Amino acid sequence: MRYSPRLLAGLATTVAAALALSACSGSSPSSSGKDAAKGYDPKATVEITWWTGQTTEAEQKAEQLAAEYHQLHPNVTVKTSAGATVTDDLLTKLSAGFTSGNYPDISYAFGSWAGELAESGRTQDLRDFVKESSFGWDEFPAAARETATATDGTVIGVPALVDNLALLYNKTLFDAAKLPYPTDDWTWEQYRAAAKKLNDPAKSIYGTAYSVSGSEDTTWHLWPLLWQNGGKILDGKKPAFNSDAGVKALETLRAMAVDDKSMYLDQTDEKYSPLFRSGRIGMIMSGPWELLELASSKTKYGVTQLPGTDGDHQTVSGPDLWVLYNHDDANRAGASRDFVKWLTSKETDAKWNLAIGNLPLRTTEKDTPEYANYAKQYPAGPTFVDNLANAKQARPTVSGYEEMSRNVGDAIAKVLQGKAKPKEALDEAAEKSAGVLEDN
Structure with a gap:
């Protein structure tokens, strides 16, 4: 399976x-x-x-x-x-x-x-x-x-x-950039700095990657950053992901995608893993399903827990x-x-x-x-x-999560593609999701 x-x-x-x-x-x-x-x-x-x-x-x-x-x-x-x-x-x-x-x-x-x-x-x-x-x-x-x-x-x-999601990194690319490997103590600032140094447009190498398909794959990668910043997905049946914590979490990703241009934006969910294995992406946030393909490849890689915020390294399962x-x-x-x-x-x-x-x-x-x-x-x-x-928190088991996830995924995709700002995009997603959640 x-x-x-x-x-x-x-x-x-x-x-x-x-x-x-x-x-x-x-x-x-x-x-x-x-x-x-x-x-x-x-x-x-x-x-x-x-x-x-x-x-x-x-x-x-x-x-x-x-x-x-x-x-x-x-x-x-x-x-x-x-x-x-x-x-x-x-x-x-x-x-x-x-x-x-x-x-x-x-x-x-x-x-x-x-x-x-x-x-x-x-x-x-x-x-x-x-x-x-x-x-x-x-x-x-x-x-x-x-x-x-x-x-x-x-x-x-x-x-x-x-x-669960962890940080996978390509050792060959880190060695070529003369960068120390990630550790379990890494912060998001260190992650961003490494992604920027690994990035090499001339060789079509990206520091990191993120899905912008708008699917659950897009959405659930944001939840660890939200939780690490003290935020939550819902407050009862009301959207709460558009809090200051949510905005800060999304801004962390936006800076890499838009300002640094060190993030490969995957429109399909299906490309960033093969690109990581082929040495085109330095780091990805992904899960244990990657191990089977990596075992049959020649990729030299390592795995650590996700970067943290103030010592909090929460992930999502x-x-x-x-x-x-x-x-x-x-x-x-x-x-x-x-x-x-x-x-x-x-x-x-x-x-x-x-x-x-x-x-x-x-x-x-x-x-x-x-x-x-x-x-x-x-x-x-x-x-x-x-x-x-x-994995100290779980996605909420509530009717309406699916549609809310789609709204949040669309918001993330807009922001990472430079089409919206984090606050306005998350507010729009919350407004779209409120009725769906409260009706269930």
Whole structure:
């Protein structure tokens, strides 16, 4: 499973409306006020559906996992499907399924979808289930647990993948510029200074890069700087990202893009990683999904935590979820819970998530042989694992986040391209987002 949170946020309004309509159906299952698995018989013969949202290679692994679980529990059949051709389309497929009644027991979901799914009325409430001592809820990173939890305390799923943003740097370019490598103590001022020195227009080399596609990839890269400056995304249901802290955060990026011209502006989200690997970009803010490609390249690179503000090196995590749905069938609900508990256990997760380069879901996996092999294969992996401690806040699990993200992403893109000033752009994004958030 290979993940990057480059979401097609333009689908947000249509999908959110469809989810809202499906939640209004009086005959539809609802997560509110009841335990979907009450009366579950672990010996009952049952079939559950699992939309994995994965690529062909990972889908084959999912089928193997389903078969392995069936061997352990012969009365339970796990029917797997990708759910959609690409993961980005899965939310649209789910919303259509909620309306028709054809939706799975378990599905993969980007963390930024959590608010919309929680509002659908189709999810199970797992808050008591995850509190069971045998589940080990506290072994998951705090940001992942927070993402799975709606504003009313409902837990709609279990973390499927955890990540975070760190600073990746190209050692070859630093050596050529005779610059010392970044350290965990770096400030944003040092980052900017290094980007300016690395920049070499004559050789088409940029000091750093940023997405200006307006997608979630654009938006979530701003959140660490916002938090480090003491800001927050929302105040209740009201936008708060356009505070002085938000303006300062965006100005930090604007100075590199507009004043220094040391920032490569990626219109697609897809170009800056290959350019980094090919020695055209000196530094990028990115996540552990880069490690697989870097392992097969000849790039000499290093990883540190993000630059900080006054000693604060907060990062952002984009956890994804296995969301569990209610079909008013206690046996399907109970079997889906047991399967996800097994799938995300220390033993199973270490065998399949670590094997394909993802970070461990649970802290207890550090003691496994699989983690030792992972650290050998991906030497920078443990840096990302340790950096999870800097993911102290999560993107809000609220309906309307998707559209707000698109508005913020558009604002960032305008500023970095020199078409607007930080304050006016963020104020405009806040004004556009206010109604969407307050209506949910």
